[in-house]
Amino acid sequence: MTIRSLAFALTLVLAAGAARAADTAPVKAADGWLRVLPGSLPAGGYVTFENTSDRALSIVSAQSGDYADAMIHRSSTEGGMGRMEMVDSVPLPPKATVAFAPGGYHVMLMQPKHSVKPGDTVTVTFTLSDGETLPVKLLARPANANGPKD
Template identity: 55%
Template sequence: MTLRSLPLLLAGLLAAGAAHAGQADHVRAANAWIRVMPASLPAGGYVTLRNEGDQPAVLDGASSAAYASVMLHESSTDTGMGRMRMVDRLTVPAHGQVALAPGGYHFMLMSAATPVQPGQTVQVTLHFADGSTLATDFLAKPANAL
């Protein structure tokens, strides 16, 4: 390799990285909704993620302009006690799916910038470990929605 070819090599590597860090084209989101709670209580976010790719997709975060923070949690029941814990990442298997649903994995949407009302759509951007993202519209539903 000559010194002259180094800029071309670097440009190619940067272009490959930028393409990889863009839209998560291999992941599809379906049935995305938010359970809006009264007052300033956190909302719950639910969605089914389908990975159409040949490699696992690792969800490692989310963000939304409508909320100060979005965290991934898992609810469980142990000896009759309901528990909730924060989760750093969630793997969607290759050619598989994972449901974020009431009673299991879900997003906790904290501190709405302005009150979110049932019927509104809120965009949440899902972040994956490979640097890709997936902007997803979540339909706001009332607290008693299932």
């Protein structure tokens, strides 16, 4: 077997292993979208996470190459007053789904590095408590959007 054949065979084995690992990732993301506000105002990112594993995990941080800063926040209403607070982590219980949605958890994206307009796609990479990272594509939607498809 030549070195070229050996290198090709090794590449195929590694690619197959990477594909299998991606299929068995413990956390999956779906329906990612981003509410874009005018100018350089912060954008809110929303996505549904599914922890398919038998162990508890948490989302501990987020970052995006399209924004200078990304923070995980939770919106809530207490006594008729709306509030928003930054959180250190979001629990992902085993075999459960957790939604980042308007009025609850979301990723706050601040200081866009370029113009982001409805129809664009932004990638946010979430870091999990086990050190794994999960890149998620968010579809930019207008300021009046309430979901990924409305």
